[in-house]
Amino acid sequence: IAGITQAPTSQILAAGRRMTLRCTQDMRHNAMYWYRQDLGLGLRLIHYSNTAGTTGKGEVPDGYSVSRANTDDFPLTLASAVPSQTSVYFCASSDRRDRETGELFFGEGSRLTVL
Amino acid sequence: GQNIDQPTEMTATEGAIVQINCTYQTSGFNGLFWYQQHAGEAPTFLSYNVLDGLEEKGRFSSFLSRSKGYSYLLLKELQMKDSASYLCAVLDSNYQLIWGAGTKLIIKP
Numbered sequence A: 001i002a003g004i005t006q007a008p009t010s011q012i013l014a015a016g017r018r019m020t021l022r023c024t025q026d027m028r029h030n031a032m033y034w035y036r037q038d039l040g041l042g043l044r045l046i047h048y049s050n051t052a053g054t055t056g057k058g059e060v061p062d063g064y065s066v067s068r069a070n071t072d073d074f075p076l077t078l079a080s081a082v083p084s085q086t087s088v089y090f091c092a093s094s095d096r097r098d099r100e101t102g103e104l105f106f107g108e109g110s111r112l113t114v115l
Numbered sequence B: 001g002q003n004i005d006q007p008t009e010m011t012a013t014e015g016a017i018v019q020i021n022c023t024y025q026t027s028g029f030n031g032l033f034w035y036q037q038h039a040g041e042a043p044t045f046l047s048y049n050v051l052d053g054l055e056e057k058g059r060f061s062s063f064l065s066r067s068k069g070y071s072y073l074l075l076k077e078l079q080m081k082d083s084a085s086y087l088c089a090v091l092d093s094n095y096q097l098i099w100g101a102g103t104k105l106i107i108k109p
Helices: none
Strands: A004-007 A010-013 A019-025 A031-037 A044-049 A064-066 A076-078 A087-094 A110-114 B003-005 B009-013 B018-025 B032-037 B044-049 B053-057 B060-065 B070-075 B084-091 B097-099 B103-108
Touching (some): A004 A087, A019 A087, A044 A064, B009 B018, B032 B060, B044 B053
Antiparallel strands (some): A004 A019, A019 A076, A031 A044, A064 A076
């Protein structure tokens, strides 16, 4: 693989179910991010990780959790899905030097529908 | 609060020039990014400005005025494949990216 891979690309699930969106990168980037994109709104940061073993909350973290056990993987979990979490989710990574974000590389997105 | 403003939609003709504006009000400034996003696809990086002035990259140029909180993306010799959304994003004082809602550019033959 080259770049960032997200799975699944699309999913429909019932409200109350648990769901994990997977994200893997092979660029050895230290920083990784999860965004959601909704019509008419800009990309909104859910959670981020500046380096393996650390995570932080973004603008809209409620209802989501992440882990960063190693450099390559950054899964996003919805513990109990609600309809307002219907969105397109993008995973991204960057080569974060010092405190600069640098250019972001995005996965192809996961379209999630919660009924 | 922090705010990024861009027009929602613009229409231009193939072969022409179009300018997409972005104004921002953020807590600090550490750079401005432009990304292109085709429908149903991921955003891809176009340009980065941190100093005032014009950055040219082929058919695309990006301008920044920090004193005015203003940037524009200039697309020349428009092609049908340029039909996409263009996202403006600012890196604030905490090095967090603040994103605009994007400008949908429609190219007509």
